Amino acid sequence: xxxxxxxxxxxxxxxxxxxxxxxxxxxxxxxxxxxxxxxxxxxxxxxxxxxxxxxxxxxxxxxxxxxxxxxxxxxxxxxxxxxxxxxxxxxxxxxxxxxxxxxxxxxxxxxxxxxxxxxxxxxxxxxxxxxxxxxxxxxxxxxxxxxxxxxxxxxxxxxxxxxxxxxxxxxx
Amino acid sequence: xxxxxxxxxxxxxxxxxxxxxxxxxxxxxxxxxxxxxxxxxxxxxxxxxxxxxxxxxxxxxxxxxxxxxxxxxxxxxxxxxxxxxxxxxxxxxxxxxxxxxxxxxxxxxxxxxxxx
Numbered sequence: 315x316x317x318x319x320x321x322x323x324x325x326x327x328x329x330x331x332x333x334x335x336x337x338x339x340x341x342x343x344x345x346x347x348x349x350x351x352x353x354x355x356x357x358x359x360x361x362x363x364x365x366x367x368x369x370x371x372x373x374x375x376x377x378x379x380x381x382x383x384x385x386x387x388x389x390x391x392x393x394x395x396x397x398x399x400x401x402x403x404x405x406x407x408x409x410x411x412x413x414x415x416x417x418x419x420x421x422x423x424x425x426x427x428x429x430x431x432x433x434x435x436x437x438x439x440x441x442x443x444x445x446x447x448x449x450x451x452x453x454x455x456x457x458x459x460x461x462x463x464x465x466x467x468x469x470x471x472x473x474x475x476x477x478x479x480x481x482x483x484x485x486x
Numbered sequence: 487x488x489x490x491x492x493x494x495x496x497x498x499x500x501x502x503x504x505x506x507x508x509x510x511x512x513x514x515x516x517x518x519x520x521x522x523x524x525x526x527x528x529x530x531x532x533x534x535x536x537x538x539x540x541x542x543x544x545x546x547x548x549x550x551x552x553x554x555x556x557x558x559x560x561x562x563x564x565x566x567x568x569x570x571x572x573x574x575x576x577x578x579x580x581x582x583x584x585x586x587x588x589x590x591x592x593x594x595x596x597x598x599x600x601x602x
Contacts, residue, residue: 351564417533443537444544450562452521452534
């Protein structure tokens with residue numbers, strides 16, 4: 315049980331070196347936003363007024379037992395412009411996209427869609443950002459894929475791309 | 487009488503608003519702003535933090551308890567959003583390590599003391 319003094323010093327040294335390396339390395343670990351945490355969760359049945367006709371709608375009023383995409387966007391968001399052609403591609407594959415217009419001016423949002431085309435089946439307004447928090451989002455743009463059972467099966471933070479479209483099509 | 491009723495309405499409205507503000511700040515002080523460096527949601531003015539504050543206010547007005555609000559946010563954003571980790575098997579070591587180290591230290595200390 316009792317160790318020689320040299321061994322004690324050696325073990326103590328090893329212990330402190332280990333602790334030092336552990337904390338030193340953890341200084342450089344990248345912050346993770348855990349983007350996949352909501353994957354596998356049931357999609358909340360978001361309800362809000364719509365952009366074009368001020369009608370109060372919920373997601374379940376718009377989709378019915380089908381794979382669909384929910385995209386958070388805003389006219390002031392530059393990456394949203396980058397991903398827009400990809401949303402058009404998804405729409406052309408006959409997959410419904412529900413837009414969540416995040417903290418935007420209605421007129422600007424309408425102009426944005428007129429300029430870049432409207433890929434959305436319906437657009438719900440999120441003036442205070444609470445719909446996005448219900449979805450577990452961090453900002454714009456963010457895109458979610460929901461399966462026929464209303465379960466979130468994929469999520470992307472930032473602009474979507476062709477790889478994302480492939481994933482959506484494989485779920486259809 | 488008219489003024490008394492008016493005063494009561496204003497007073498009650500204000501006290502409700504104050505209570506909501508207090509609860510919102512108490513809850514948001516315990517939430518980590520996930521897009522900021524080392525700030526709580528309460529301290530930050532980032533879009534994300536403002537959204538969380540609005541969400542907390544909305545949930546309070548929907549009569550949700552603090553625990554329900556924390557639970558929902560933990561489900562959506564993971565354990566990282568809470569400054570106080572939950573008490574679970576996964577976090578067992580985190581909660582008991584200080585006690586364990588204290589006991590081991592105490593044991594070694596008393597053993598050496600009695601050996602002398």
